[in-house]
Amino acid sequence: MDAIAGRKPAVVWALNISVVALVALWLFPTLGLLVSSFRTGDQITASGWWSSFLPAEQTIQLRVADPDDARVDLGNGRFMVEGNIFDGQDFEGELRSWATSSRDLGAFQPGDVNDLGDGETLTVQADGAYVWEGDDDQISGRAQRVFLDVTTPPDFTLDNYSFVLFDEDNSEGMAKAFMNTLTVVIPATIIPILIAAFAAYALAWMDFPGRALLIAIIVGLLVVPLQLALIPLLSLHNAIGIGKGYLGTWLAHTGFGLPLAIYLLRNYMVGLPRDIIENAKVDGATDFQIFTKIILPLSFPALASFAIFQFLWTWNDLLVALVFLIDATGETTVMTKQIVELLGTRGGDWEILATSAFVSIAVPLAVFFAMQKYLVRGLLAGSVK
CATH class of the missing domain: 2.60.40 (Immunoglobulin-like)
Incomplete structure (x- = not known):
């Protein structure tokens, strides 16, 4: 026991250093993007963002x-x-x-x-x-x-944000792209959660033939690259008349997000106390009542954890939007596509690109910080009995 106690501080230090390193790797690029969004193009070319507060x-x-x-x-x-x-x-x-x-x-x-x-x-x-x-x-x-x-001397300006958000030639496109992105993200986050919650409960607490095989298939689908399914899925959408539009994009994001959602929620639901479910069944509750009144409230951390992941993935997605959504008129252009178009027309204006990128990630950052307390609890679902 003394040897184990002697090793514990080293393990704690290693864990703390790892956490700090991971936070730094995530924070520094975001901080650099934020600082660059307030600088002029000449300053970005002349020096790095870390020296922006010095002459x-x-x-x-x-x-x-x-x-x-x-x-x-x-x-x-x-x-x-x-x-x-x-x-x-x-x-x-x-x-x-x-x-x-x-x-x-x-x-x-x-x-x-x-x-x-x-x-x-x-x-x-x-x-x-x-x-x-x-x-x-x-x-x-x-x-x-x-x-x-x-x-x-150090020089910071709000002109970049003024151009991106309020300039007549650009703000209309960014505002429309922002609304289009919300139109994609909100249903693409809610739909897979609803489907996965029912599926996870069935795989966790209901006995039926082939349950173990279904769980194995879901785990296998976690490692399948979405790029393999893009063209066949688009062909299917065209064949059934969906084509390129919001509905096809919602279904695509739902299909790509379901394996992780079911796996995450099922692991969490399996770890819930069995006595609660058995007592509810003894009292005459149906599976639907158990699911809606007991399982869903207790599974909120896992639901919130997947919601964070799905929201971030769909908000930052470009590939699925290019395949299933973008049309020639640009009426359904999302934020990521709008930034790519801005890169094509203003490739040398790095300050404008940094500002546009930070405007794009502002909403995901707000969602992440608002719900981060549920993230770890959801990720650790089922890991400890």
């Missing part, structure tokens, strides 16, 4: 004013262009160094004079003020390009 160093490329419009004649064939290189730029930060060639970044400090050759010079001050001087041929044509090494 960021980046190199930006700007040009001085158009020499044909802004040059001043100094006489003796000399011309000058002056101004501020940050004019028209939404810039808040500090200029650390600058250069006129991408091969020699940071070559000059603010206030240094860069001799461009043949008497042509350029000077850039710390506040962005510049003076570009040269002869008639030099101060003409294309404006001089300048590479600036700057340090920018």
Whole structure:
């Protein structure tokens, strides 16, 4: 017993470390997505989300004013262009160094004079003020390009959410996709629970021929990839006239979710006290009365646990929606498909994609945190007698 007691703290530490590691693996990507949704595209490109609360160093490329419009004649064939290189730029930060060639970044400090050759010079001050001087041929044509090494303070914005949720060109599509997703998810979560609850009770407490074989088949169906059934199931839907629509999607999600639902609920119901069921039968209760008045209330943790899984799976699903739901008009587009379309049209705007993704996972997160206390109880169903 002493040896066992001596090992217990190590086991506890290992368990705690494992739990912390799993939580971190789940939390960090979500936190990164949240932080990125409040950043600009330039910031996301320049630095990772973990450094978003610190000043960021980046190199930006700007040009001085158009020499044909802004040059001043100094006489003796000399011309000058002056101004501020940050004019028209939404810039808040500090200029650390600058250069006129991408091969020699940071070559000059603010206030240094860069001799461009043949008497042509350029000077850039710390506040962005510049003076570009040269002869008639030099101060003409294309404006001089300048590479600036700057340090920018942390910057967070709500513009991304404003675009995704309220922009006229995008908000209508996101709002419709949100409602379409709810239209898919709610029935696709409730229907398999109703069917699986009846089936689980029958497999747990009713004796009939072939029960053990049915349980073995259900366990075997847990490992069958849904991709194998997509095309045959779609052919069946087309043959019976369902085609692509909400009904076919609900039935598909129901069929794919039933094996786990029945297995989970059956394990939980088997662990319920036998005396309660036997006493109810002695008092004359029917199987339906036992199921509705005793089994269902006691099985709420398992029901809630499966509801969490099914809700998350159907909300985040793209494959089933593409096969059984999406039409050419886009009237039934779900959130995952809407984000894919946004990726196709705005592939470089990572801040918009991060915002759209976080808007999409906000509802599943709320459902998970509201019902997480039932999750472990449901997952451990039947594991301890």
